[in-house]
Ligand code: LRH
């Protein structure tokens with residue numbers, strides 16, 4: 001949770017005044033929670049030490065209004081340029097203090113002058129996280145279409161074009177101090193027989209090896225699997241197993257990225273996290289939530305218990321491999337009906353809350369119950385942590401880092417969106433995620 005940058009989008013004194021009005025209640029609630037946790041033998045100082053550096057990256061594409069194939073209903077004042085998106089990201093960071101990085105998507109984010117943009121993001125107290133390539137859409141003037149795939153396409157020209165785009169993303173990312181490339185491809189088929197399922201993966205691996213070879217030292221390549229859409233019969237990187245096999249065959253810099261919405265209903269995602277963590281291939285996350293498909297809803301909005309169980313596995317992975325466990329935590333949501341800043345403030349706190357609950361699990365009691373196959377005993381240990389309101393703890397750390405006691409209430413009070421609606425050009429209606 002970072003301190004004040006040179007150019008804050010919001011006047012810091014407004015946050016200080018807001019917090020003064022809330023200080024008494026914050027202290028009371030925090031004292032009550034710390035007393036309750038102390039009684040349960042939870043070492044609050046250790047929990048806060050773990051929680052304080054926790055941070056997330058915002059998706060540049062999540063700062064604008066999202067949509068579906070059926071339509072998009074932009075809110076006046078939402079950002080359309082990279083500069084407007086970074087200003088809004090700085091508002092989320094200044095109020096919430098959990099999101100000091102932004103993940104860019106090329107070519108959605110047009111970067112005219114990377115050196116100037118790097119300075120701009122620094123002045124806003126932010127940085128750039130993984131960059132994302134895009135070979136799931138055709139760009140105007142593009143030589144070869146991705147209609148029949150990209151990195152796994154039958155056409156060598158198409159594969160070469162897709163490889164070149166990914167390497168361009170790495171080179172641009174280097175200029176922006178990013179340290180990772182996320183590769184999600186929509187490649188797949190809609191009809192049985194359309195593709196050789198084996199050859200399609202081999203073509204993908206051949207292309208991915210060329211991208212991997214272009215990675216600078218210290219960089220990582222995140223392979224993002226997804227079980228369907230836009231392909232509706234078979235997806236080349238359709239599950240964690242294929243992603244794990246691909247990352248293992250590429251090398252140490254390649255790891256698997258888990259987007260929570262990319263799994264069939266009923267999938268035990270926390271077990272996938274445990275497996276990838278156990279074998280050192282858990283590179284990162286795209287946090288969101290879904291009820292049906294890849295709905296890209298706000299994290300924890302539908303299934304907050306699953307989010308808690310994912311962090312419970314992350315804490316166990318961290319305990320099993322202290323120091324070598326460093327997944328990239330990113331949000332990937334589509335804000336179709338809410339103000340993106342409010343959704344990102346809410347989601348970031350929800351995700352940090354899931355981590356905080358996982359940190360207060362009584363691991364010793366859990367191990368004891370597990371050792372004696374005491375099913376209900378073990379379950380109740382997790383349930384007790386899950387049912388703990390950690391809000392006062394998060395608020396104390398947030399305010400301590402210069403954030404707002406009640407970020408969304410202050411955001412609304414300050415009228416940022418209305419002010420931006422007067423100065424920003426409207427983004428037209430349309431369809432699709434951006
Ligand atoms: C694919 C995905 C991927 C991004 C896109 C915006 O569904 O999750 O991470 O490239 O959304």
Ligand code: MN
Pocket residue numbers: 184224259286332
């Ligand atoms: Mn994603």
